[in-house]
Amino acid sequence: MALTDVAIRTAKPSEKARKLTDEKGLYLLIRPNGGKLWRMNYRFDGKQQTLAIGTYPDTGLALAREKRDAARKLLAQEIDPCAQRKQEKLERKIDQQNTFEATxxxxxxxKGKEWSDTYARKTKACLERHAFPVIGSKPMKDITAPExxxxxxxxxxxxxxxxxxRIQQHCGAIFRFAMSIGTVGADPTPALHGALSTVKTEHYAALTDPKDYAELLRSIDNYRGEVTTKVAMQLLAYTFQRTKEIRFAEWSQFDLDGALWRIPAEVMKMREAHIVPLSKQVIAILQELKTLTGNGSLLFPSTTNRSRPISENTVTYALARMGFKGRMTGHGxxxxxxxxxxxxxYRHDVIERQLAHSEQNQVRAAYNRAEYLPERKKMMQDWASYLDKLKTGAEVIPLVGTAA
Incomplete structure (x- = not known):
């Protein structure tokens, strides 16, 4: 006989636990202490099983029957309700562990092993300030594009x-990382394409007109400040490496006989070792500089502390003193x-490799490093000779030996 709300409400405990039977395996277990628990008995794979449905009165008769019917539907699909509940509980636990912040x-x-210390600090700071407080505690799979x-x-x-x-880019990277480890099945960030205002890019000041650049090159050669500052600017012009790579250059990185500068990965922005072919002009400049700073490890030591490189603002200030403030920067x-x-x-791939820009295709990147060096050696010598012609006031003519 089916149970009623009145029968359940008025049922009293006894010295031993007793059952009030409903229908289709559902019953109410009344404990000696007065607790009333919903249970459902069923058989699966020939074995007797008991499923906990809930506690009365939190789970009333109608809700208990709904849960029983849901369990019976699983049985009809040959799914064990107890095993299903354990699986769902495990998934909830995993979701709680795989929050956006934890991931x-x-x-x-x-990924931080591949980043510079500065980039790692900035990434951590912007996520901790802007993203983690908002969505950090949410399971990755529950975060939607609108959110x-x-x-x-x-x-x-x-x-x-x-x-x-920047946060959008970081979120996309985190979701793709989560996909790679099986935490989520999709990245919602592509759906946000075009949803934010366009960033106004501020380009580094640079003298791209050859005649204006010639004026700068002559000013550098005539610079009356520190010799190390002058040479640093000359190397920026001849090798077009980043200012950090110039500032932290060490004599041990240079093979003057082999005309190569091998920059270690820890100095490079993309954390990938880089080779710079050296022109005859650069080798001559370095041989002269070596008489001044060759006894130390750094090419460009600070005047106040020989174990530290020149300041990151050294070149900026020098360019300003020469009258190029707002017209040229170290990156320029x-x-x-x-x-x-x-x-x-010149081939775009060869130029990009010489600039040490990141190559996303790893197979192609390996090919670039292996095969482009001869072309880069020729290009760097052509470039140095071209700059020398500009400095002497020669007509602006095409570089020698450019690609057809």
Whole structure:
């Protein structure tokens, strides 16, 4: 006979646990202490099983029957309700562990090995400030594109459009990392494409007109400040490496006989070792510099502390003193070289490898490093000779030996 609400409510405990039977395996277990527990008996694979349905009165008669019917539907599909519940409980536990913050910190821990210390600090700081407080405690699989967009637009409204885009990129990287380890099945960030305001890119000041650049080169040669500052600017022009790579250059990295500069991975922005072919002009400059700083490890030591390199602002201040403030920056030397070499027909891949830009295709990257060195050696010598002609006031003519 089916149970009623009245019968359940008025049922009293006894010295031993007793059952009030409902229908289809459902019953109410009344304990000696007065507790009333819903249970369901069933058979699966020939074995007797008991499923806990809930506690009365939190789970009333109607709800207990709904849960019983749901369990019976699983049985009809040859699914064990007890095993299903354990699986769901395990998945909830995994979801609680795989929150956005936990996954994000694991991503930073693994990928951070490839980053510079500065980039790692900035990435950690922006996630901790902008993302973790908002979605950090949510399971990765529960985070939706609209939820991400709400967070990003809040950042955008604070006037930090660039930060909103940066957070979006980090979120995408974290979701792709989660996909690789099986935590989530999809990345919601592509759906946000075009949803944020466009970032206004501020380009580094650079003298891309060859005649203007010639004026700068002559000013560098005539520079009356520290010799190390002058040579640092000359190397920026001839090798177009990043200012950090110039500042932290050590004599042990240079093979003057082999005309190569091997920059270790820890100095490079992309954490990948880089080779720079040296022109005859650069070798001559370095041989002269070696008489001044060759007794130490650094090419460009600080005047106040020989174990530390020149300041990151040294070149900026020198350019300003020469009258190029707002017209040229340390990074601008790279822009000039890239612009002119591309205009003169050198292969784009060769230029990009010499600039040490990241190559996303790892197979192709390995090929670049192995096969482009002869071309880069020729290009770097052509570039040095071209700059010398500019300095002497020669007509602006195409580089020698450019690609057809």
């Amino acid at each position: 994000g910190r694991e991503w930073m821990k693994i 991400l967009l709400s967070m990003l637009r809040a950042i955008e409204k604070r006037g930090t459009v660039d930060m909103a885009h 030397f790279r822009s000039v070289a890239s612009t002119i070499l591309n205009e003169q027909g």
